[in-house]
Amino acid sequence: MTTRLDDTHDPALMSWVETANDPATDFPIQNLPIGMFRRTGSHEAFRPGVAIGDQIVDLSAARQAGALPADVASALNACEPGQLNAFMAQGRAVRVALRRALSQGLKRGSAQQALLSSCLVPQAQAEYALPCRIDGYTDFYTGIHHATAVGKLFRPDNPLLPNYKWVPIGYHGRTSSIAVSGQAFRRPLGQLKPPTADTPVLGPSKRLDYELELGVFVGAGNALGEPIAIEQAEDHAFGLVLLNDWSARDVQAWEYQPLGPFLAKNFATTISPWIVTMEALEPFRSAWTRAEGDPQPLPYLDSAETRERGAIDITLEVWLQTPKMRENGQEPQRLMQSNYRDAYWTVGQMIAHHSINGCNLQSGDLLGSGTQSGPADDQGGSLLELTCGGSKPVRLVNGETRTFLEDGDTVVLRARCERPGFRSIGFSDCLGTVLPAPEAPRR
Amino acid sequence: MTTRLDDTHDPALMSWVETANDPATDFPIQNLPIGMFRRTGSHEAFRPGVAIGDQIVDLSAARQAGALPADVASALNACEPGQLNAFMAQGRAVRVALRRALSQGLKRGSAQQALLSSCLVPQAQAEYALPCRIDGYTDFYTGIHHATAVGKLFRPDNPLLPNYKWVPIGYHGRTSSIAVSGQAFRRPLGQLKPPTADTPVLGPSKRLDYELELGVFVGAGNALGEPIAIEQAEDHAFGLVLLNDWSARDVQAWEYQPLGPFLAKNFATTISPWIVTMEALEPFRSAWTRAEGDPQPLPYLDSAETRERGAIDITLEVWLQTPKMRENGQEPQRLMQSNYRDAYWTVGQMIAHHSINGCNLQSGDLLGSGTQSGPADDQGGSLLELTCGGSKPVRLVNGETRTFLEDGDTVVLRARCERPGFRSIGFSDCLGTVLPAPEAPRR
Known part of the structure; x- marks a missing residue:
């Protein structure tokens, strides 16, 4: 059977975002889903984020902080405001690159903890938009x-x-x-x-x-x-x-x-x-x-x-x-x-x-x-x-x-x-x- | 019967674009349809135009030349490149304003003939794109x-x-x-x-x-x-x-x-x-x-x-x-x-x-x-x-x-x-x- 399982699926993997280690969470470090968010009630631009435990990694902030691989940063940079389409268009490779980078950065003991900590927004303070322009x-x-x-x-x-x-x-x-x-x-x-x-x-x-x-x-x-x-x-x-x-x-x-x-x-x-x-x-x-x-x-x-x-x-x-x-x-x-x-x-x-x-x-x-x-x-x-x-x-x-x-x-x-x-x-x-x-x- | 007929529908109206006066043309001065064009084979941006006889009035050129009313120019200016949506969103009033302005400017004896002449592109030299982003x-x-x-x-x-x-x-x-x-x-x-x-x-x-x-x-x-x-x-x-x-x-x-x-x-x-x-x-x-x-x-x-x-x-x-x-x-x-x-x-x-x-x-x-x-x-x-x-x-x-x-x-x-x-x-x-x-x- 073809399998694409890798280190990011390791069930033993734990995150320094402690709420991600709660067995009941939707968002352990093995998930890392992508969405479009901003702080509730703010007039901030909607921007892409990845859910981890009860937090969101602000991908725009992470990109600016240099915490993402070059191809991921470049694909995110090509996106129109509030629309993930250009990132999605890159296909599997860049999506996998983002997943690996965040898995590495969010796991316990990561050298990037300090950097990525500054890019977190609590989900309790967030509101969401459609992740992309849906043409069809x-x-x-x-x-x-x-x-x-x-x-x-x-x-x-x-x-x-x-x-x-x-x-x-x-x-x-x-x-x-x-x-x-x-x-x-x-x-x-x-x-x-x-x-x-x-x-x-x-x-x-x-x-x-x-x-x-x-x-x-x-x-x-x-x-x-x-x-x-x-x-x-x-x-x-x-x-x-x-x-x-x-x-x-x-x-x-x-x-x-x-x-x-x-x-x-x-x-x-x-x-x-x-x-x-x-x-x-x-x-x-x-x-x-x-x-x-x-x-x-x-x-x-x-x-x-x-x-x-x-x-x-x-x-x-x-x-x-x-x-x-x-x-x-x-x-x-x-x-x-x-x-x-x-x-x-x-x-x-x-x-x-x-x-x-x-x-x-x-x-x-x-x-x-x-x-x-x-x-x-x-x-x-x-x-x-x-x-x-x-x-x-x-x-x-x-x-x-x-x-x-x-x-x-x-x-x-x-x-x-x-x-x-x-x-x-x-x-x-x-x-x-x-x-x-x-x-x-x-x- | 409600009628919205006005001077622009006058069958006696003739244009200084002489091909518009041919009885067989699709595009007399009473029509003035809107499309999205560029010169064939060029790498120009597609831009809005209005057909008259065998010519196209380049609306971007006409706007820059100051030949369009302020509300029309402003609506066109709000459009994304190659997409008339923002103009279309303005509804009937701005569409009518464009029609009246072009009817005045393209009719025989118009003071704007010289100005608008410089904004014409022959249809024979044009290629077309969809006029707008079609979301639905x-x-x-x-x-x-x-x-x-x-x-x-x-x-x-x-x-x-x-x-x-x-x-x-x-x-x-x-x-x-x-x-x-x-x-x-x-x-x-x-x-x-x-x-x-x-x-x-x-x-x-x-x-x-x-x-x-x-x-x-x-x-x-x-x-x-x-x-x-x-x-x-x-x-x-x-x-x-x-x-x-x-x-x-x-x-x-x-x-x-x-x-x-x-x-x-x-x-x-x-x-x-x-x-x-x-x-x-x-x-x-x-x-x-x-x-x-x-x-x-x-x-x-x-x-x-x-x-x-x-x-x-x-x-x-x-x-x-x-x-x-x-x-x-x-x-x-x-x-x-x-x-x-x-x-x-x-x-x-x-x-x-x-x-x-x-x-x-x-x-x-x-x-x-x-x-x-x-x-x-x-x-x-x-x-x-x-x-x-x-x-x-x-x-x-x-x-x-x-x-x-x-x-x-x-x-x-x-x-x-x-x-x-x-x-x-x-x-x-x-x-x-x-x-x-x-x-x-x-x-």
Whole structure:
């Protein structure tokens, strides 16, 4: 099995940033995810940082202090303010160089401790922005349990379409309404036509939902007309974030044929602030297989590496906090848990498929994984699934119920990688809150 | 009827750029479309220009020469190099100010003739770029004759879906593969599964097609969560271009359910270089009506102005030049003609609908109209329609036939507005050429 494990993954590695050694932290020295931050409430420019324990290494400060290798400093220097795209475009080598440099500099006993100490900003004092300019956002549909469950609701006679097991189904989403964790958005207005009604009416969505997804940021792109071979596909992936693909189910049901979801999805999409790099995920790779009886992928989607290590073991969770919970000081409640290793198509397959027709991917493009539901009924990655299409309300611990989201509800996505013999890493929360709908536009 | 006609539309107005007075020109002084150009083969920066006759007014030169009003100069000055977005964001007022200033400066007898003469570049010496950064591209489906004809082929039992007459159907497209007229692109590879085959294979699309559309560039945007009222919707439109939504029909048929077109469309999209402003289109507005028996639009899509002047009378044409025609020195052959006034939904309705859920439009966003086919069989805006799904080849004047596009074929879209009592204006050609497919990626 091809492995890219190195010293930076050593589970014995400890940091002089002591909070990074807490077993519960998302950000041990083995993770080192990249984001875009500034001090909360300041008018500082957003700048790239790397999370370590409860701190952030300010990469602009580290660059100025001479604490980064020349190629990393040069790639960061090429970035436009607040946009990591130029760094992402450099591909794997420079990303690995940053990881090695910070691993060395942040480990216990490092000669760089004094230098890097002066570049730390506490996460408690930080706010985040999108890590890069997102020129393209494509949402895939790689969760077969989700596709089957939702297919049953939209097309009872035909839940999983014949193309599903051959084509990594995807569609283009809207980039302008993507925001970082903490996004609060108004419940969307839209055309609603219950099956029993003759004509649609305009109103606030009554079936507002979340979707539990991962997002893949593209690193190096490809030229128009030049497909990316499956063997090289993962080299074009920069890293992963959590992604909440908020969905208005009533709008979706009425609008989606024949050209797919549009206003049902494009009002808001939330991602977690830290990009967990492909290198950090290295210890959690596993074999990717096809269930017996399922077709093998076409050659342009198949490779030895895909089969040996195409899957990634990431535990995914959805948590909900209602306004009543918040008022009563109650923490969010977990609604479900699933795992990304159940995805039907891999990160590499998404990239190879997206570019097979010559479509040019660009650094900073975001690829959604589609909703990651597990095989069991209680593993639905959306309320649509957990409530069987809104027919069986979810009962919450405080006695409340939910069929779909209500105003003031906060949804938190969480993800963590654990494997015996390796240090666990996390993604940090991806959090979003529903605000009341606006008035319909005046006439 | 609300009218915004003014002195700049006076059909008697003549220019000291004598080629602008040729009745056949696309660019009389009543048009004044905006584009992004440089001298062909130079390493000059692309800069904004306005077409007049066979010349271009270099707006950067005109600004430096002091020939533009202060607000226009300031808006142009705010633009990033090669990107009109900051100018477009200023909305209608600054666009009108530019139009008035150039109309005054370019008319016969203008005191600015000497000054502006020095700012002219011949179109014969120019090459073009996209006029702005296109952050979002949404393709609508407003051609009801196209939707019906294509619906018959994809869903014989159910050609026009129940939502069509209520919802301005649209979906998100890919921005990275949009290019300006002259684009040559490789025939896409994709999964092909003829209805008779059990499994798909990877191969070059055998059913490559064009689609005749108009594209609407968004001027001023809206904030996330703030729908645009139908009464204000057209104020957010900057102007129109021709748009060729190249489509691989075999890929589309296999991939498009349930999430819509993806690789069938995102390999290339071509637009004409000059944006014809909403002001230039003013004389060609007409009443917009619903056919008897069709539902009236919901209130958020309805307004007095929509009904009085929602339609735009633009004659649209598709021309084809095969490699053999080119070798023999034959001009392209016209394949069809239709008119944009037949669109089922207006420009304002597209904008009001797109934002009703709070989705934020951004300056420079591009909205495709969908294929504009006419009501007659010979008015199909794609080969799919003209050949009845590939079953009846089109016979060309030189004895060749086409069911779908072959390598080397050049497709030219053309558009022109004519109305008695007004000066005719044109859009200039939107031209694209099919190159052979690449090899499948090596394994």
